[in-house]
Amino acid sequence: MPYFARIFSPSDAVPPLDSIRILAGQFAATLTTSDDEDDWETAELLYDDEKKPVELERYLPATDGLFEEDINDFRATLESIDEEAAANVLNAIQECRQIIAFRVLDDAEDTVWGPLNAAMDAVCGAVGGLAHADGEGFYDNRELILPMD
DSSP: OOEEEEEEESOOSOOOHHHHHHHHHTTTOEEEOSSOGGGOSEEEEEOOTTSOOEEEEEEOTTTSSHHHHHHHHHHHHHHTOOSHHHHHHHHHHHTOSEEEEEEEOTTOOGGGHHHHHHHHHHHHHHHOOEEEETTTEEEETTEEEEEOO
8 A cells, every 4th residue: 555645735836846856856866747847746756766756746626636535534534533733734724725745655665755755845845734644644844743543
């Protein structure tokens, strides 16, 4: 089963790929897209020539339903948690204008985490938002604000 990390951004701005390239490049990772770089929807983060890349995808409202599906799934989960942190995250999710999803395939090596975290830092730095990591929870920058299994 793939591992997903997402950034729920309140911004409409397209995350600049050059920012991601600079931070991920510190780990000898490269980033490519076949889309227009000023309005990309998918990209690939290559961290190891022997492994499949991390797939990046921007989910936008009313395009293919993935945005609404993710928002609704997380909203339902968060509404069932009776904690102030969950209410704060729910408010942030309701302000979300785009989701940037990072899909790591099952056969990923441990060397994926450095470039993945750098890419996520670059996106958060460019367009803001909360990050969610499968099996971990929600982060504001690198601070875990709502643990979730």
